[in-house]
Amino acid sequence: MARISNILVSTYGRAMRKLNVARKHLPHDRLVLVCDSGDEDLPTIRQNEEERGGEFVQVEVDPYDFEACLNTCYKTLEGLKPLTLETPIPGSLKVNISCGPKTLVGAMLFAAMNAGVEVYHCDVERATGKELVIRLPTVREFELRRRFGWDDWQVIRYLDEAKEVRALAKRVGFKEARLDRALERLDREGLVKQVTKGGRTWVEPTTIGRFYAGLAPEIKEKSDED
Amino acid sequence: MVTIYATLGYVPESVLPSLRTAGVERLVVFASAADTKVEAAVRRVKAHCEKADIPFTRVRIVKPYDLEYVAEVIKETMDEHKDEEAIFNITGGTKVMAAAALIVCFLKGVPTEYAQERTMEVIRLPLMKIDVRSQLTRRGKDIVRFLLAQKDHCAPAAKVRKALGMEKSTFSVHLSRLREKGLVTVERDPRSARGQVVMAMPTMKLLMMEE
Numbered sequence: 001m002a003r004i005s006n007i008l009v010s011t012y013g014r015a016m017r018k019l020n021v022a023r024k025h026l027p028h029d030r031l032v033l034v035c036d037s038g039d040e041d042l043p044t045i046r047q048n049e050e051e052r053g054g055e056f057v058q059v060e061v062d063p064y065d066f067e068a069c070l071n072t073c074y075k076t077l078e079g080l081k082p083l084t085l086e087t088p089i090p091g092s093l094k095v096n097i098s099c100g101p102k103t104l105v106g107a108m109l110f111a112a113m114n115a116g117v118e119v120y121h122c123d124v125e126r127a128t129g130k131e132l133v134i135r136l137p138t139v140r141e142f143e144l145r146r147r148f149g150w151d152d153w154q155v156i157r158y159l160d161e162a163k164e165v166r167a168l169a170k171r172v173g174f175k176e177a178r179l180d181r182a183l184e185r186l187d188r189e190g191l192v193k194q195v196t197k198g199g200r201t202w203v204e205p206t207t208i209g210r211f212y213a214g215l216a217p218e219i220k221e222k223s224d225e226d
Numbered sequence: 227m228v229t230i231y232a233t234l235g236y237v238p239e240s241v242l243p244s245l246r247t248a249g250v251e252r253l254v255v256f257a258s259a260a261d262t263k264v265e266a267a268v269r270r271v272k273a274h275c276e277k278a279d280i281p282f283t284r285v286r287i288v289k290p291y292d293l294e295y296v297a298e299v300i301k302e303t304m305d306e307h308k309d310e311e312a313i314f315n316i317t318g319g320t321k322v323m324a325a326a327a328l329i330v331c332f333l334k335g336v337p338t339e340y341a342q343e344r345t346m347e348v349i350r351l352p353l354m355k356i357d358v359r360s361q362l363t364r365r366g367k368d369i370v371r372f373l374l375a376q377k378d379h380c381a382p383a384a385k386v387r388k389a390l391g392m393e394k395s396t397f398s399v400h401l402s403r404l405r406e407k408g409l410v411t412v413e414r415d416p417r418s419a420r421g422q423v424v425m426a427m428p429t430m431k432l433l434m435m436e437e
C-alpha cells in the first residue's frame with residue numbers, strides 16, 4: 001500500500017457542498033472526518049474517496065460535547081502528524097473547519113492551534129456561488145503548550161479536579177508564593193479559576209485546564225526523552 | 227455588568243438564550259447587510275431587547291465571507307466598548323463570522339458560548355487565550371509588520387531587508403523561521419531574474435492586531 005503523505009482532517013455535519021470545496025482545493029491521500037456517527041452522507045463520501053484512490057477514516061465524536069470534541073480532535077491531529085513525516089518527501093496535514101456545529105468547529109480550531117497544524121475554512125459564498133478557501137491565522141509548528149514553563153506544568157498535571165490551595169502546594173512541592181505565581185499565570189491563560197468556599201481558597205480547573213492536565217504525562221515523557 | 231456580543235444569521239432564537247445571563251448591560255449583534263432574512267431576524271431580536279429594556283446595537287457586516295474584515299470589525303467594536311465583562315455568542319451568522327469572532331475572543335481572552343440548534347441550550351466554551359506574538363523574535367515581528375504595511379502584504383525580499391537595516395545572513399535566518407511556521411511565503415520576483423518576493427499570510431494581521 002502506498003504511503004500516506006497528505007492528510008486532510010475535517011469537521012463534518014451535513015455540509016457536503018463545503019466539504020467538497022475543501023476536498024477539491026486541499027490535496028490529500030487520506031480524508032479524516034471528525035463527526036457524529038449517524039451522518040447519512042458518510043457512505044457516499046467514503047465511496048468517492050476510495051474511487052479516487054484515497055483513504056477515508058471517520059472519527060466519531062458527540063459534536064455538541066465541547067470537551068469530548070477537544071480531546072478527540074487533539075488526539076487525532078497528534079496521532080496523524082508523524083504519518084506525514086514518514087514519507088520520502090514530507091507531506092502535509094491540513095485541517096478544514098467549515099462543517100459541523102460550532103462547538104466542534106471551535107474545538108477543532110483550538111486543537112489545531114495546540115498541535116501546530118494549518119487550518120482552513122472552505123465555503124461557498126451564498127450570493128455569488130464563489131468557492132472560498134481561507135487560511136486561518138494558525139501557525140505551523142507553533143504549539144500553544146510550549147508557552148508553559150516547568151513550574152506551570154508541575155501545577156497543570158494536578159489540574160484534573162478542584163483542589164484546596166494549601167493541599168495543591170503540598171502536592172506540587174512548592175512554597176505558597178511560588179505556587180501563587182504559577183496560578184496567576186495559569187489564571188491569565190484561562191486554565192484555572194480560584195474560588196473561596198468556607199474560608200478556604202480552591203483552585204478549580206477550567207475545561208481547558210483539564211485538557212492540559214490530560215497532556216501533562218505526555219509532556220513529561222517528551223521532556224524525559226530530550 | 228456584562229455586554230453580550232453575538233453573530234446573527236437567520237435564526238433570532240440563537241441570540242436570545244444569552245440574554246438570560248445575569249447582569250446583561252447591552253447586546254451588540256453583528257449581522258450581514260442586505261439580506262432580507264437577516265434583517266427580519268435583527269428586527270425580532272431588537273424587539274425582544276426593547277421589551278426587556280436591554281440597549282441594542284446592530285453592527286452591519288458588509289462582507290460576511292471575508293475573515294480578516296469581519297475580525298477587524300468585531301475587534302474595533304469590542305475595543306470601543308471597553309467592557310467590564312463580555313461574552314460572545316457565536317451561534318448565528320456565517321461560519322466565517324463565527325471563526326473571526328472566535329479568533330478575536332482567543333486574542334482578547336473573552337469567553338464564547340454557543341446555543342445548540344436543536345435545544346437552544348447554551349454551551350459555554352472555555353476561555354482560550356492565545357498570544358502568538360510572544361513566540362516570534364523581535365526581528366521576525368519587524369519583518370511581518372513591514373509586510374503587513376505593504377500593498378497586498380508583499381514586497382521584494384531585498385526591499386524588506388534594506389528597509390529594516392538587516393544583514394543578509396540575519397535576514398535569511400529570520401525569514402526561514404517565518405517560512406517554517408507558514409507565516410510568510412517566498413516566490414520568484416516576476417520583475418527580476420534573481421530577485422524574490424516575500425508575502426505575509428494574509429490573516430497574519432489578525433494575530434498582530436492587539437498591537
